Amino acid sequence: MNARQAAIERARACFLRACWLDVAVRKPGNVSRDSPGHRMQASMFIESAKAAAVPLFEPGLRVGARIEAAVEATWAVAGCNTNLGILLLCAPIAAAVEQNPTAATPAALRAAVESVLATLDIDDARAAYRAIARAHPGGLGSAPQEDVHDAPTVDLRAAMALAADRDLIARQYRDGFADLFALAFQVPVHQAGLVNAPAGAEASPDEATVASVQRLYLSCMGAFPDSHIVRKHGGRVAQSVMTAAQAWRARAGDGAVLDADAEFAAWDVSLKAAGINPGTSADFTVAALLLSGWIRSCPAPARDPAAGWHGS
Structure with a gap:
């Protein structure tokens, strides 16, 4: 196995670890192993991750093809959309790792992602449109320009830019993943929890890993x-959830063990009962864990003296 192949396999392992952590840790409003919801179980997300990881990290595939193939693989095992946002965020990262397997700092990895985004073309848009229409995420609706149910007339990055003011994932394509990189490295994540493979689907992360993943999720929500x-549900509901997340993030920052607080679990239950799913925040959490896991598993020193841990 050459260095590029080894890097791809390491990135794939980081992705699978991130997806496992996504459901191994309670994340209010979102599906976890101990808290199913929205007519979905954690096992669906694990099987989706395993299936999607194959095409997502397939050498030589363009970003759009990775997204489309991974969505199809997901539907084959889950029969519904469990990970579209994750795939939209992780596909450019997977391509960046393949193109620059020595990107061992946040700044270098972000530059590699920007290089990938700069080469997106209309074929990427066509494939991504098909994937989004296939996944049909909740509340998709229609758009006045470059609607995903129509054939695109611009490249994928330009199409995403048109949606950037109403969709946080689209904004990452426009802005070079600036928000994602900032969030990924502003919250310290337990080293062992990121780079050690789980013993199995029923394994449990250690308390430090649980706490750090919850802080990351709450930071994304907040x-x-x-x-x-x-x-x-509209902007007012989203704003109220964001405000609540900020309060819980502050409590976690003060050292509170959130899983020991009955109110934290009650918040999770109440969000699910109302059909409120912070899905974009969960997507961001997985992609941020992928970024952090990649950097921390690199053999080269991960700390970037110029950019620090903020990816700026």
């Missing part, structure tokens, strides 16, 4: 109104 909530 940074922006969740796009998925906005689409389904």
Whole structure:
């Protein structure tokens, strides 16, 4: 196995680890192993991740083809959309790792992602449109320009830019993943929890890993109104969830063990009962864990003296 192949396999392992952590840790409003919801179980997400990881990290595939093939693989095992946002965020990262397997700092990896985004073309848009229409995420609706149910007339990055003001994932394509990189490295994530493979589907992460993943998720929730909530429930509900997340993030920062707090679990239950799913925040969490896992598993020193841990 050459260095590029080894890097791809390491990135794939980081992705699978991130997806496992996504459901191994309670994330209010979102599906976890101990808290199913929205007519979905954690096992669906694990099987989806395993299936999607094959095409997502397939050498030589363009970003659009990775997204489309991964969505099809997901539907083959889950029969529904479990990970479209994750795939939209992770496909450019997977391509960047393949193109620059020595990107061992946040700044270098972000530059590699920007290079990938700069080469997106109309074929990428066509494939991504088909994938989005196939997944049919909640609250998708229609768009006045470059609607995903129509044939695109611009490249994928340009199409995403048109949706950037209403969709946080689209904004990452326009802005070079700036928000994602900032969030990924502002919250310290337990080293062992990121780079050690789980013993199995029923294994449990250690307390330090649980706490750090929850802080990361709450940071994502508290940074922006969740796009998925906005689409389904409107801006006022999204704003209230964001404010609540900020309060819980502050408590976690003060050292509170959130899983020991009955109110934290009750918040999770209440969000699910109302059909409120911070899906974009969960997508961001997985992609951020992929970025963090990749950097921390690189053999080269991960700390970037110029950019620090903020990817700026």
